[in-house]
Amino acid sequence: MKTRTSPTGDTVSLVYSVRLPLSSRTVNYVAGLIRAHRKTIRSRWRKLDAGRIAVIALAHLRNDERLADLAGGNAVSASTVRRWVLEVIDLLAARSPRLDRALAKVAKDSGCVVLLDGTLIRTRRRTGRANRKNYSGKHKAHGLLFLALTDAKGRLLWISSARRGACSEITAARYEKLCARLRELRLGAVADLGFVGLDDGDQEQPAVITGFKASGGKRLSSPKKVVNRLVSSLRAPVEHGFANLKTFRILTKVRMHPRHATALVRALLVLTHHQVAR
Template sequence: MSQQPAEGFEPISYQVVLPLSRLTLQMLAELIRAHRRQLRSRWRKAGPAGQALVVLAVLRDDPRLAHLGRGMGVSASTVRRWVLEAITLLAARATHLNRVLRRQATRGAQVVLVDGTLIRTRRRTGKANRANYNGKHKHHGLVVLAITDEDGRLLWVSAALPGKTPDITAARRLRIRQHLHDHGLTPAGDKGFHGWHKDVRTTGDCSVCEGPCEQVVLTPYKAEAKRPLTRGQQQANAAFSAMRCASG
């Protein structure tokens, strides 16, 4: 049976430019090179730099693996194996949450920012289709929770969760608030985290209320015509204003 394309079409090649950091490429290539040395891998179709370039192209632009692999002279399954191998190496370098929070507490930080985002993916098949559909964004994807410092510098990113997971549910599953308060840090989030502080009723010294109170999660509040802000909501808004002034 002939494997030639229908109607006489021939494969073509073209150049693509992607905004990738050279330092990122070198870092990933060194990880792959060290991993191959540990496995005593004698020969592969592409070198560590070539595999790193293919992996970053897949992660950055999400092309068809068959098209990208054919340009490199390998199959789509080989490209998929390269990508999974590189993701495993990168995941092993991920910083642990408690280590990040301990470093922030040592430098005297009091507040960290917590927020979630949806990484859009293709539509899954089978039972995973419904779990990865996000009703808010009307798209399939995976949810990750991120923690930054007061200036917005990224400190930690969680593992991927199903796309239907709300931000507050992700924070509860990962016990983010408990980890933060164990290190004396107060989490600040958007309105999607309203009610987060009501999960656990423990008392302690609060930097916002300047006395014993429940564990605090700072979230901004907007006053309504028939329902003015409570004292706790006013204190939360004041803390947000002070934080913006300090970071600005």
């Protein structure tokens, strides 16, 4: 029996055009980063110019186009496209704001409150012992947990490093020492009920403000329900920040290795800043 390694059907490759819903300003920005990087490392030559490479990498990030499809339409190999995409991700992630600088900028701009929330970025199911670590019992799915801070208008300020899906939001916030850093700059954070119990310091001047949880089968009183509605209205813009970030369809389910997840999300944060600020 003969083993067929070539594709079935016609051998003619069909190429189609797809709209890339990003501004030319964003494409030119990424292309400029690639040119500067090539000049720094003294790269000899590439199969395509920096502009084409930027469009290919952004098509993968924004539309979740498959690497093999992008490679076939540009007469390069899938491994070459993967290398270009990872290069662009690293260049963008290096320009993502750090937590201390993001909070210092808020304090400098006379801000006093930031919005805190977490989200699960879904990933492929892993095999072996690593399977359960990335499983979130809250979302009933495999993924990685990220925390984010936004300003009062919902503009993303900072994205945390990736934590395993089984990690709780409070544990992730404690890893980042959020309460101590907020108190250092005399800032406050508004968060949902998932962060109840995070701030165990001064209860009269808490660094993290949350609503009230019903406990022991008892219903909340009317004043506490009013407070919960007020907190929900204050933290609503943070959902718009995550919505802007998740317009990049590659976050629908991350298929690359989890070690690239932190750099990927922070790179998309930089792209989101360029898209929203235009």
